[in-house]
Amino acid sequence: RKLEKSKQRDSQSPLEKLESKQIHIPRRIVFDPPPMASMSTALAKTTPFLSQPLTKSHKSDSITTSISFPSNSKSRSLRSSRVRAGLIEPDGGKLVELVVPEPRRREKKHEAADFPRVKLTAIDLQWMHVLSEGWASPLRGFMRESEFLQTLHFNLLRLDDGSVVNMSVPIVLAIDDEQKALIGESKRVALVDSDDNPIAILSDIEIYKHPKEERIARTWGTTAPGLPHVEEAITNAGNWLIGGDLEVLEPVKYNDGLDRF
Numbered sequence: 651r652k653l654e655k656s657k658q659r660d661s662q663s664p665l666e667k668l669e670s671k672q673i674h675i676p677r678r679i680v681f682d683p684p685p686m687a688s689m690s691t692a693l694a695k696t697t698p699f700l701s702q703p704l705t706k707s708h709k710s711d712s713i714t715t716s717i718s719f720p721s722n723s724k725s726r727s728l729r730s731s732r733v734r735a736g737l738i739e740p741d742g743g744k745l746v747e748l749v750v751p752e753p754r755r756r757e758k759k760h761e762a763a764d765f766p767r768v769k770l771t772a773i774d775l776q777w778m779h780v781l782s783e784g785w786a787s788p789l790r791g792f793m794r795e796s797e798f799l800q801t802l803h804f805n806l807l808r809l810d811d812g813s814v815v816n817m818s819v820p821i822v823l824a825i826d827d828e829q830k831a832l833i834g835e836s837k838r839v840a841l842v843d844s845d846d847n848p849i850a851i852l853s854d855i856e857i858y859k860h861p862k863e864e865r866i867a868r869t870w871g872t873t874a875p876g877l878p879h880v881e882e883a884i885t886n887a888g889n890w891l892i893g894g895d896l897e898v899l900e901p902v903k904y905n906d907g908l909d910r911f
Contacts, residue, residue: 742788
């Protein structure tokens with residue numbers, strides 16, 4: 651008799667074993683953080699347990715469906731559970747997009763013509779691109795001093811609501827003594843490309859000292875010479891950093907055949 655019971659237990663599925671032990675299986679299952687929506691699509695095509703097609707929620711980008719599975723070994727009845735899938739929320743809970751809407755671009759370009767100018771390097775332009783499309787959310791521009799120091803010392807940013815987000819790399823804009831003098835008391839500057847064309851506006855600016863050696867040491871863990879990126883982006887950069895709210899006048903393009911992506 652013991653041998654028969656042992657064989658019966660071995661033939662049971664893991665789910666049936668759970669049911670026989672009276673372990674509670676919740677009716678509603680929510681995966682958090684959710685898998686990508688494409689994974690849900692694949693699930694819909696391959697699993698035999700889907701009882702209804704995937705439907706997209708009107709309130710978010712998540713996708714929900716019902717999955718049915720046997721509830722016990724005797725009745726083989728089906729129990730339904732809900733599964734939600736969607737994209738992970740950006741840091742801070744909201745995607746930051748800093749490109750000026752097209753109807754306002756002419757007006758903003760006209761404004762930028764009267765501001766002091768800061769010329770961007772190729773690396774500066776790439777960081778501006780990162781900021782403009784929300785890849786560094788919740789940042790709304792190049793870092794002011796408080797954001798820079800939090801990133802440098804704690805690898806995070808504390809938001810206004812008290813929550814924190816990971817931020818391990820400073821996203822800053824360096825200027826030299828001459829540029830600082832030209833800016834003077836102005837609270838807005840125009841960021842220009844290599845051809846001196848205005849491509850963005852930085853507002854409510856804050857200028858502060860650029861602690862190069864500390865930045866290198868805390869970001870790379872050493873100040874040894876020959877570190878990649880350091881000579882170009884930090885050592886030979888200006889002695890000041892300028893932060894503020896960014897407005898990008900047009901989407902950043904590189905004309906390399908990949909701008910459509």
